[in-house]
Amino acid sequence: MRCTLFKLSSLSLALLHALPAVANDLDFTKFNPTQSDFGGVGLMQMPTGRVAPEGEFSLGVTMNDDYRHYHSSLQLMPWLEATIRYTQVPDLYYSGDESFSGDTYYTDKGIDVKLRLWEESYWLPETSIGIRDMGGTGLFDGEFIAASKHMGPFDFTVGIGWGYMGNRANLKGDTRLGNDCGRDTSYKGKGGSFDYSRWFTGCMSVFGGMEYQTPWAPLSLKAEYDGNNYKSDFVVTRSDKEMPQDSPFNVGAVYRLDDWGDIRASFERGNTLTLGFTMKTNFNTLSQSWSDTPTPAYNGKQGESVDDIDWDRVATDLETIAGYGQTKVYADDESITVVGGQSKYRDRDLAHEKAAMILTNTGSKASSFHLIEQSANQTTVQTDIDASAYRKVANQEYVGANVTDTTRRTNPNTARGMLQADTSKPWSVNVNPSLQQSIGGSEDFYLFNIGVTAGASYWLTDNIEIGGGVYVNLYDNYDKFLYDVPPDGTDLKRVRTLVRQYISDNRVRVGNLQLTAFDKFGDDFYVQAYGGYLETMFAGVGAEVLYRPLNSNWAFGMDMNYVAQRDPNSEFGIFTEEVHYDPTTGRYYRVQTGTPTGHFTTYYRPEWSWFDDLLIKASVGQYLAEDKGVTLDVSKQFDSGVIAGAYLAKTNLSAEEFGEGSFNKGFYISIPFDIFTVKPSSNRALVGWTPLSRDGGQMLGRKYHLYDMTNGRYPNSEFTNR
Structure with a gap:
């Protein structure tokens, strides 16, 4: 019997040596799919069944x-x-x-x-x-x-x-x-x-x-x-x-x-x-190590009266440590309310943690803290924090203690208590880089302009702002964009294809100068009305209303505007004649001297596991060239905060009327600044590109979008308009 078993074992070993080894992850260098000649995972000319890692x-x-x-x-x-x-x-x-x-x-x-x-x-x-x-x-x-x-x-x-x-x-x-x-x-x-x-x-x-x-x-x-x-x-x-x-x-x-x-x-x-x-x-794993102001250590202080607390110091800490700027702090012995904008952390839980620790370390007798987030002076969401429960988190009294154990999101309420500190200012200034580009055109493969926009604003009241921005063009090659009437004979009003005259022919230009009024009705309705020089190419008046319930993945909005095209040869002039002559091309062209434009928009964030972190926007209305149709915009937010999106606009223009490309379309990527910096920031850089500059399916560029302003009403939302 032993001899038989020994022979069987020997035979088994021989067979194992003769057969190829079964592969596992430790046998060979890790396999990573690569790109094909055409882009996308593949061999050379042919694709494969493989895809890359998500993001x-x-x-x-x-x-x-x-x-x-x-x-x-x-x-x-x-x-x-x-x-x-x-x-x-x-x-x-x-x-x-x-x-x-x-x-x-x-x-x-x-x-x-x-x-x-x-x-x-x-x-x-x-x-x-x-x-x-x-x-x-x-x-x-x-x-x-x-x-x-x-x-x-x-x-x-x-x-x-x-x-x-x-x-x-x-x-x-x-x-x-x-x-x-x-x-x-x-x-x-x-x-x-x-x-x-x-x-x-x-x-x-x-x-x-x-x-x-x-x-x-x-x-x-x-x-x-x-x-x-x-x-x-x-x-x-x-x-x-x-x-x-x-x-x-x-x-x-x-x-x-x-x-x-x-x-x-x-x-x-x-x-x-x-x-x-x-x-x-x-885009999922992209990250940066920050040199950030640390969260203060818990000091265990309790029982302090309102009058014994240095509220100016608290307001300063809320801004420098927790990122709540332009704040008003209200307090009594029962609650502390902070009203301000969150301009530092894209992760609101991190902001809540730091703010809760700052307020806890005051030693206040308050049983609750309230963080009311604002955007353009309009309240968007309130986070209630149970002070007693947070002290247990701060003291690490149980395993896995987290600030989210103590918070609750609600619609904003009126602040309680006396105003103890106010760091808000009626004015602000900003400077931002700007890039505009078009790829695959007839005059040159890549057309672009890069510049700097300097802006300033002043709040006349809590609801009315006057502000504007000046664009300084640093470099561009749009002088090549002649847009002579193409061979297909397209003859729409030149609402966007006059880009050369606005950019290359004007190195410094007022891009925006407008008066804006904001208001809010009930818990879920936000409105704005505006008038002035609304963007580089158009001036006029308009209004927007948005219905956005708290924590809802649906929202509905409508904007209505009446605009006329700005004269690129005059800083503040507006076209009054429809037909003009272009000496560069020797052709006549038509412009927009006044038209209503606006859209009804539905916003939807699917909550399906296989459609994770998407925003779908569908807009129906009239465009700048007086064409009517639908714009579909779909964007995806990745774990790093990078947002990638694409849009298309199909209107009642035929392909022949629209010209090359048949309909308007484009792509964009929104990148958080703090991916490239050593400091956390809620600001973003937007890079967009369009296959061709055409006039059909073009929307008005507005300074404020109420959906962006109210991002805090949906958990962990950072979606932004292109």
Whole structure:
């Protein structure tokens, strides 16, 4: 029996040595998905079933003799990847009209989306479905389903592609109908529309490949079987150039430059060298170490009367330590109320902790503390703190003691007690950098202006403010933006495309000068009325009303305005004639001499686990060019506080009336200042970009938005208007 067992054990050991080892996380260098040539996680030309970690943001460029891809990808949700791409074609010009586009290369704008269907498990591969170039003119449009399985140092992918990724037609399709197997490759209007009718049609191919993580951590290798045969590429069909494919196999390498980026090189089609570079970060894990004023230690003092407390010192500490500025402190022996704006901490729990400790250390007999948060002198939310319960937290009398154990959010009430200290001032000044940019235009690929806005305001009463700002243009290249009447003949009123005259022709300009009145009705209604020079391009009068219940994920608002366009050749003048002559272009154009504009807006924050930290805004109304329609704005807030969003406006203008792009759209990122500074701050920097400067679907730029002002009414909300 022992001999039999020994033989069986020997046989088992031999079999184990003969079989490949089962991979685990400790066997090999960690595998990290990398970007494809087009942006988005993939191999080279082909995608994979993989997605990046939630919050990963990348900027990259891929170049060869045929195309230059400039791409940006963001993992919005664990299951949703979005990519924006601009592609230049060096062999073709933007248009055949030299006076319109000069020597600017042909530029294609595309949007890709990938949805992960399920994650990888022991038996199942990670599988995704996606659409490439869903919002452009269709240079690279295609659809795919891809599955990826990790085995040791290898990550294998197999997929099925349609359109650009399936033109080899090795699975399905009749190439006798054309290189696209009969797929409709035309596009609606002037480009930019979602041509969903052709999705998952035409040629159909199997593609596949693998990525190998070498033992040397920075280096990984790629190989793929390409589903495209490059016979219907834009370069081939629009020029005399050919894109021969000597081999359907592409090979490449990725060298990681640490967590922030990588360099890519590949040999594709058996004859083409392609190089790429990607920078990346993660909006969820992005953080900074602050040099902050520490929370005071608990001193245990109790039983002090109101008259024995240095309230001026308390007000100073509330501002410098807890971030409550412009404060009024009311107190009696039963309660202490602090009324002010929170300008330091984006995390309100941290502000509550510091404020509660400061008030506790006064030794007051008060049984409750009340923090009433203000914005533009309007109360938005009140936080009640049980003083006795907080003393137990301050003294760490139980495990896991936290200020949230003692707080309760309510609608603001009238402050109790006598006014003990007042640090509020009727005036304020500010200086902020400003960046405006447009990508992919006909005159130049990248148009921008950078400057500084200096502002000041004065409160005439608790509810009425007069204020304004002066913009100083430091540098721009908008002198290239001539906006001659384009070949498509678009003839809307020039509400935004006069940007050159306002920026390049005026280095210093009053951007805003207005009188604003605020008020509040009941607990949930906020209103404002305003008049003056409302923004760089428009002056007029208007009003806004917002209904926003406390702690509700819904809100409703309406703004109504009557505005006229400011004359860029006069500091305070307004256009009174509709038709004008542009000596630069030798053309006549129309402007806005007076129009009503405004929108009804619904704000919604889904509270679904798979749609975490989203804000959805839908606005219906009339725009500056007198077109009517809907704007949809969706933004996502990440753990670091970074907000990324996109918007589109579809109006009653036809694609031909709107011009190139078919409808207005854009993207933006709002970045907290304190990610880059050593001090905490509630201020933000907004970076936005639009594919093209056009006149349809344009809203009035307003100084104040009531929804932003009342962010404190929803827990942990930092969403801001673009």
